[in-house]
Amino acid sequence: VRGTAPDYGYSGTNLRFEYQGVVSPVEQTKLIFGYEHERPDYDFFGFGSTDTARANIDSVYALGIVQPVAGFSLTGGIRHDDHSQFGGATTFGANANYSPNEGATNIRLSYGEGFKAPSLYQLYDSFSGNAALRPEQSKSYDLGIDQSLADGRAMISLTAFLRNTINQINYDNATFAYGNIDRTRAKGVEATLALRPVDALNVTASYSYTDARDRSGRPAFEGRRLPRRAEHAVSLSADYDWSFGLTTGATITMVSDSFDNAANTVRLDGYALAGVRVSFAVSERIELYGRIDNLF
Numbered sequence: 648v649r650g651t652a653p654d655y656g657y658s659g660t661n662l663r664f665e666y667q668g669v670v671s672p673v674e675q676t677k678l679i680f681g682y683e684h685e686r687p688d689y690d691f692f693g694f695g696s697t698d699t700a701r702a703n704i705d706s707v708y709a710l711g712i713v714q715p716v717a718g719f720s721l722t723g724g725i726r727h728d729d730h731s732q733f734g735g736a737t738t739f740g741a742n743a744n745y746s747p748n749e750g751a752t753n754i755r756l757s758y759g760e761g762f763k764a765p766s767l768y769q770l771y772d773s774f775s776g777n778a779a780l781r782p783e784q785s786k787s788y789d790l791g792i793d794q795s796l797a798d799g800r801a802m803i804s805l806t807a808f809l810r811n812t813i814n815q816i817n818y819d820n821a822t823f824a825y826g827n828i829d830r831t832r833a834k835g836v837e838a839t840l841a842l843r844p845v846d847a848l849n850v851t852a853s854y855s856y857t858d859a860r861d862r863s864g865r866p867a868f869e870g871r872r873l874p875r876r877a878e879h880a881v882s883l884s885a886d887y888d889w890s891f892g893l894t895t896g897a898t899i900t901m902v903s904d905s906f907d908n909a910a911n912t913v914r915l916d917g918y919a920l921a922g923v924r925v926s927f928a929v930s931e932r933i934e935l936y937g938r939i940d941n942l943f
Contacts (some may be wrong), residue, residue, distance in 0.1 A: 655693030685806040689767035736762040763783040785812040829863035879903035892928040
């Protein structure tokens with residue numbers, strides 16, 4: 648019977664409403680604006696009790712896109728989130744893109760701010776929840792370049808990023824509960840090589856290096872790697888379009904070792920994952936598809 652031992656569980660629902668509008672006063676300018684309402688509900692039952700929690704989140708945003716000259720675009724945005732429990736937060740974001748040669752080379756620069764309130768499960772679960780959690784806030788920077796080669800049959804992308812986070816939400820294996828890390832920093836690079844040697848074949852290889860560390864100033868953890876953040880990850884994928892409508896593909900991902908705790912004393916072994924996918928176009932309107940993740 649629900650609410651009596653040994654029954655145990657929880658359920659969640661999420662009601663969401665969105666409106667988005669677009670205005671383009673002149674050809675080189677576009678303004679996107681919108682409103683979002685979200686109401687998550689959380690119900691827990693077990694150990695002879697039932698608990699319910701809910702929140703209301705209202706958000707408004709505006710985004711401006713300007714292309715003053717050919718090959719150059721600027722984007723700037725502002726967003727305000729109002730959370731029924733944590734109050735309001737305003738965040739900004741901006742990016743610039745420049746291509747001197749009609750898209751063959753693209754240089755990217757961006758800045759973004761983030762705000763994330765704890766989920767109801769993270770706050771109120773009877774086993775791992777923490778009602779004292781604070782919202783997570785971040786500032787991110789990245790710089791990148793994309794270069795097209797061989798008449799578009801090859802693309803090389805390189806991105807460097809830096810993210811500073813305050814009150815990062817983290818699951819602590821020592822306490823079996825969620826908590827905040829006062830300050831963290833993540834930086835690294837991502838590289839991608841995409842090849843299309845023939846029209847039917849697409850091959851993509853990617854590599855990422857992430858240095859994510861605790862910057863909270865706590866003597867036991869300062870400078871340690873954040874739990875469960877692997878330093879290196881490599882993936883290789885290939886997809887082939889057969890002449891009779893069949894498409895097949897596969898991906899292999901390899902991830903390096905990481906640590907399972909904030910003190911970096913418990914190591915987690917790296918791993919490799921393989922996945923396959925297939926689809927078949929029965930007609931212009933009907934497609935059959937399937938996939939297997941973690942094949943082995």
